[in-house]
Amino acid sequence: MKFLDQAKIYIRSGNGGAGAVSFRREKFIPFGGPDGGDGGKGGDVWIEAADGLNTLIDYRYQQHYNGKTGGHGMGQNRHGADGESVTLRVPTGTQVLDEDKETVIADLDKAGMRVLLAKGGNGGFGNAYFKSSVNQAPRHANPGLDGEERTLWLRLKLIADAGLVGMPNAGKSTFLRSVSSATPKVADYPFTTLHPHLGVVSIGESERFIMADLPGLIEGAAEGTGLGTRFLGHVERCVALVHLIDITQDDVEEAYRTVRHELEEYGEGVAEKPEIIALNKVDALTPEDAQAKRDAFAKAIGKDVRLVSGVSGAGVRELVNEIAAMLRDRRSEEAAELEADEDWAP
Secondary structure (H helix, E strand, O other), X not given: OXXXXXXXXXEEOOOOOOOOOOEOOEOOEOOOOEOOOOOOOOOOEEEEEEOOOOOOOHHHHOOEEEOOOOOOOEOOOEOOOOOOOEEEEEEOOEEEEXXXXXXEEEEEOOOOOEEEEEOOOOOOOOHHHHOOOOOOOXXXXXXXXXXXXXXXXXXXXXXXXXXXXXXXXXXXXXXXXXXXXXXXXXXXXXXXXXXXXXXXXXXXXXXXXXXXXXXXXXXXXXXXXXXXXXXXXXXXXXXXXEEEEEOOOOOHHXXXXXXXXXXXXXXXXXXXOOEEEEEEOHHHOOHHHHHHHHHXXXXXXXXOOEEOOOOOOOOHXXXXXXXXXXXXXXXXXXXXXXXXXXXXXX
16 A cells, blocks of 8 residues: 555535525414424544544545535424534544644544534524514525534644654664565665554564654755655654664764754754664674674763664664563653553642
8 A cells, every 4th residue: 555644625614504585384273383304414524533533535636625515404404414424534643734734723643533523504593583572484494504614634644653864775674574574675776764653563462562663854844855754754753763874874973963953953852852873784784893883882972872684684673672661661751650640630
């Protein structure tokens, strides 16, 4: 299935049904009075986060979604039926933005979450509604109200526990293949990965987490160079980042600082996320050369650096366990913060 994380849609809720003008006509009842029923309510347009979806490709082929018009009122006090509503099912993590692509209307970050996008028009009153002691034979009814019409953007931000970031050809796809059953494309040229891939990483029999392989970042990505910020939004949902760097390139420090700069320029709190740094493709160097390059790099940036190889599997299991431990600590902190907020009282 083709991956699509952005789509433009047009929605319109249903119009309300019109009220009826009618009078009771029966033998031996000369003054039956008004009996026109009310019109039905127009159908709403809802959006719902659903499990099992990971792309917005369905909204590439159909962009218009309309709620049904409510039924018209009829005589004998028969009210019109409500119009059928429409529910758009999207992947969990989808944001709904206004036409300006900046105003966030809804953020569906939990499965089963439902949001009303457009409310159907109310049905009109029939003439039976207007009868009174001073107006016993009203000859007018209300038309139904029009529905709402909107142009919206859907933007998907995949929900993953850990995100793989780095320059093109850093070995991110190979690493994801080695730790999960995901099968992203692997080749010896830049920008092999053109859209994010998700993989489930298992730790033992009872623990697992989701890892995302994100397209490579180059200098100027935050301003639109290369694949630009198109896929940086997926990093926002990650709890932690795994920064992979190709150890075989000449200047690993420059590669690291380039990606870090783009994350900082993008904003949205991405640069503040917990990060694990690893030099990848160590199977291409001797153990002594790899260790020397790691020591020099760690000293230059002042952070811990791991050595891994997605091809040979060296250091992969240790790195996966470290990611799992970091995620456990992070979830414990979030649970403690949530518990503290619930216990607080003015």
